[in-house]
Amino acid sequence: MLREVRMLRAGSCLIDQSELVTGTPEGTMVRVPIWMYLLRGDDAIFLVDSGMPPECIGNERYFAGEEGGDHILPQMQAEDAVEEVLAHQGLAVADLDGLISTHWHFDHAGGNRNFRGRPVLVHPDEVAAYRAEAELPVWIDLSLDFRPVRDGDRPMPGVTLLHSPGHTPGHLSLLLEPDGSGPLLLTIDAAYTQRNWTEDLPGAMLDPVVGMRSVERLKEVARSAGAKVFFGHDAGQAQEPLWQQFAR
Numbered sequence: 001m002l003r004e005v006r007m008l009r010a011g012s013c014l015i016d017q018s019e020l021v022t023g024t025p026e027g028t029m030v031r032v033p034i035w036m037y038l039l040r041g042d043d044a045i046f047l048v049d050s051g052m053p054p055e056c057i058g059n060e061r062y063f064a065g066e067e068g069g070d071h072i073l074p075q076m077q078a079e080d081a082v083e084e085v086l087a088h089q090g091l092a093v094a095d096l097d098g099l100i101s102t103h104w105h106f107d108h109a110g111g112n113r114n115f116r117g118r119p120v121l122v123h124p125d126e127v128a129a130y131r132a133e134a135e136l137p138v139w140i141d142l143s144l145d146f147r148p149v150r151d152g153d154r155p156m157p158g159v160t161l162l163h164s165p166g167h168t169p170g171h172l173s174l175l176l177e178p179d180g181s182g183p184l185l186l187t188i189d190a191a192y193t194q195r196n197w198t199e200d201l202p203g204a205m206l207d208p209v210v211g212m213r214s215v216e217r218l219k220e221v222a223r224s225a226g227a228k229v230f231f232g233h234d235a236g237q238a239q240e241p242l243w244q245q246f247a248r
């Protein structure tokens with residue numbers, strides 16, 4: 001049984017709104033939260049995603065000089081690094097059964113290197129996409145102990161992984177069925193915000209056509225499960241009373 005879901009805040013990022021919602025004008029930076037999620041069951045504990053890389057600590061110009069780099073300004077403190085976020089929960093990497101790595105963007109996989117020698121659950125399409133790259137970002141380590149997962153896999157009771165490609169090739173969303181509360185759908189970056197979801201407006205996606213097909217499918221999953229939907233980077237949503245019970 002899935003006993004507990006904790007949404008762990010791991011810093012924030014200033015992002016140009018044109019990246020959040022395709023078609024909106026450039027030039028306005030908005031602050032969005034970055035999350036990790038702790039899933040605690042009877043016999044297993046998993047972390048979902050690992051936040052930003054330590055290279056971003058105190059360095060909002062980390063991406064300066066890269067194409068589009070001025071559209072993303074990481075806001076990271078030392079306390080936002082994955083080992084510190086876990087320590088705040090009284091946990092270390094070794095206490096976890098593994099990491100569920102939804103996709104390998106800097107704000108989701110930045111701490112993956114801390115999971116050397118531990119199981120890292122990831123969709124094989126994500127690994128394949130990066131294996132094809134000549135030059136890898138510093139936070140990508142292809143020598144980790146990857147455990148390939150497929151759509152519909154259940155790494156522990158109450159946790160179903162959903163392959164939702166488009167944002168990235170191997171992107172994963174999660175359907176959670178915690179004991180004592182209704183089902184929750186974590187879209188992760190298939191939908192950054194409520195607006196992407198409600199108005200069918202894609203955020204930054206590698207393949208928007210595939211991505212919007214994934215959103216349609218996630219909506220169907222949410223409908224048939226009766227799940228509440230939590231978005232990947234919605235600044236307002238975490239303040240809503242419904243989600244406060246999960247926030248730590």
Ligand SMILES: [Zn+2]
Nearest residue numbers: 103105167189
């Ligand atoms: Zn992303």
